[in-house]
Amino acid sequence: RVVYVAESGPKANRTKRLAIMDQDGANVQYITGGNTLALTPRFSPTRQMLTYLNFSDGNPQVYLLDLASGNQQRLGSFGQMTFSPRFSPDGSTIAFSVEANGTTNIYALPIGSSQPVQLTSGAAIDTGPSYSPDGSRIVFESDRGGSPQLYVMGAGGGGAQRISYGEGTYSTPVWAPKGDLIAYTRQSGGQFHIGIMSPDGSGERLLASSFHAEGPSWAPNGRVIMFFRDPGGDSGPQLYSVDIWGRNEQQIPTETFASDPAWSPLRS
Numbered sequence: 001r002v003v004y005v006a007e008s009g010p011k012a013n014r015t016k017r018l019a020i021m022d023q024d025g026a027n028v029q030y031i032t033g034g035n036t037l038a039l040t041p042r043f044s045p046t047r048q049m050l051t052y053l054n055f056s057d058g059n060p061q062v063y064l065l066d067l068a069s070g071n072q073q074r075l076g077s078f079g080q081m082t083f084s085p086r087f088s089p090d091g092s093t094i095a096f097s098v099e100a101n102g103t104t105n106i107y108a109l110p111i112g113s114s115q116p117v118q119l120t121s122g123a124a125i126d127t128g129p130s131y132s133p134d135g136s137r138i139v140f141e142s143d144r145g146g147s148p149q150l151y152v153m154g155a156g157g158g159g160a161q162r163i164s165y166g167e168g169t170y171s172t173p174v175w176a177p178k179g180d181l182i183a184y185t186r187q188s189g190g191q192f193h194i195g196i197m198s199p200d201g202s203g204e205r206l207l208a209s210s211f212h213a214e215g216p217s218w219a220p221n222g223r224v225i226m227f228f229r230d231p232g233g234d235s236g237p238q239l240y241s242v243d244i245w246g247r248n249e250q251q252i253p254t255e256t257f258a259s260d261p262a263w264s265p266l267r268s
Contacts, residue, residue, distance in 0.1 A: 001264045002217075002226065003041040003050060006030065007236055007257035014236070014257070018052060018065075023219070023226075023263070025239075025253040031065065040084065043264045044091045051075075051085040051094055062096050064111075075109065078116055084127045088135055088155075095119070095129040095138060106140055108155075119157035130175045130182075131155065132199070139163075139173040139182050139199070150184060152199060163201030172215055175199075176222045177265070181244065183216035183225050194227050196244055207246040212237075215259065220266040226252065228259040 006019040006028075017034035018041050021027060032038045037055035044050070047067075054063040054074070062075040062085040075082070079100035086095050088108075095108045098116075104125040107116035120126040124144035131138055132155075139152050145162060148169040153160035164170040168188025175182055179199070186193040186206065192213040197204040212230040219226070223244050230237040236257030242249040252258075 001047075002239075002252075003031075003043060003262050003264070004228075004239060004254070004258045005039055005041070005260040006254070007259060008034075011234060011236065018050070019256075019258075020067075021254070023252075028255055031067070031070075040260050040262075042086055042262045044087050045089060045265050046091055047264050049087075049091075051087060053083055053085070062094070064094075076114060076116070078107065084129060086129050086131065088131050089133055090135060095131065097127040097129070106138070106157075117157075119153070120160070128172055130173050132175050133177055133179045137199075139175055141171045141173060150182070150201075163197065163199065164204075165201065166204060174216055174218060176218050177220055178222040181222070183218060185214045185216065185227075194225060194242065196225075205244075205246065207242050207244065208240070208249060213240075215261065217262045219263050226261045226263060228261060230259070 003020045005016050007014045007016050009015045015034040016037050018032040018038045020029045039053040041050050041052040050065040053060040059081045060083045062082045065072040079098035081099040084097045093108050093110050106119045106126045106129050109116040124142050126142045128141040129138045142151050150164040150170045150173050151160040151162050170186050172185045181196045183196050186195050191209050193206045194208040194216050195206045210229050216225045216227045226241045228237045237259040239252040239258045239261050
């Protein structure tokens with residue numbers, strides 16, 4: 001299944017609530033009410049939990065949602081803003097970014113603990129962490145070199161190596177389920193692109209380009225990517241899928257405008 005942000009209403013004041021559907025757009029289930037802004041949902045490895053951004057406290061904060069009971073809770077209070085939450089492959093830890101005192105760094109919090117571990121430090125904006133399938137590494141976005149680029153570090157932090165060197169900026173990296181590729185958003189030449197590369201930065205390939213395309217998510221088979229496009233104007237975002245060879249692109253039908261898709265993992 002796929003979780004995404006369902007957007008409805010006038011563009012200037014659009015309601016954004018979380019929804020789950022089959023990968024072809026059928027069997028939609030709305031799981032938040034839309035009274036507060038909800039963004040960037042991600043499944044836990046067991047598919048029983050979601051982590052996402054909730055704006056009910058004003059600034060974005062990381063929340064957990066139990067899909068069976070509907071109960072939701074704030075992960076903790078770690079800074080003015082917390083965002084970009086991602087589960088570790090074993091579901092025991094959530095990595096996320098914390099903005100505090102003018103800096104943004106990546107932290108990891110074992111679920112049930114109250115003390116996160118800081119993984120990056122410095123004046124750069126570090127965000128968008130995504131674990132490798134074996135849990136040993138994290139790919140993330142950082143502007144430490146002057147513009148947003150992709151870096152890979154150990155899951156415990158330290159030793160970050162830059163892997164993106166193309167024209168423009170890179171963001172929203174996501175490690176493929178098989179560990180062989182990383183998908184991302186690249187902004188260059190006045191357009192947005194959905195691309196893939198090997199974890200060492202080699203073999204870069206752009207799969208889709210448009211006025212605004214963002215937020216790739218991997219199918220469990222590691223060979224198809226879902227993302228969203230927003231044509232601008234009075235229209236709104238829609239979901240699309242494309243394979244890793246840049247072929248078979250198709251729009252995914254949804255009842256509302258839709259963004260921030262995230263595929264569920266296979267059942268364990």
